[in-house]
Amino acid sequence: MATDSDTRIRKDTAAEVRGSRSVTADAEREKDASGISPEERARLLRDEFKQEALPTAPNIPGWHVCWLASNNNYDPIHKRMRLGYQPVMADEVPSMAGHRMTTGEYSGVVACNEMLLFKIPQEAYEQIMREYHHDAPLREEEGLRAQLVRGEKDSHGKELEQIEGFDDIAQRRSAPQFA
Secondary structure: OOOOOOOOOOHHHHHHHHHHHHHHHHHHHHHHHHHHOOHHHHHHHHOOOOOOOOOOOOOOOOOOEEEOOOOOOOOHHHHHHHHHOEOOOOOOHHHHHHHEOOOOOOEEEEEOOOOOEEEEEHHHHHHHHHHHHHHHHHHHHEEEEEEHHHHOOOOOOOOOOOOOOOOOOOOOOOOOOOO
């Protein structure tokens, strides 16, 4: 039975308890039912789409290092090898020895699931990147510029040279450094 000294039912004690709770209530309200704060949730959202399933590739001076998929039909490894890519052997990178492929065609290569670690000389990497990400797009722009010079028309019958945004296409610029 409850007595006058029982604090569970006394109104003045209940108010004191509520009052002391309200001091920390703001801090508790910052977290939702999952128990994480908005800052923690924002960090989780930023990290959600990072591709960190692979170990960080080691830095090998003079080489560009990347992970290649052994099961990619569009960009097969043999095609990369013709361009100059070479497998990174586990012996070359002692810190990655735990990721050594132990069987098959790529035995001894640093691997993680279907991904294999490859390297290419830095100069060759720069040449490939310059071709695919600077020279080839510039050639495409030059083709567009050639259409402008001929006075071709768009689907609305306007001459292409009158369309905004074509002023600086196909302008020669130096290639960036990709490394």
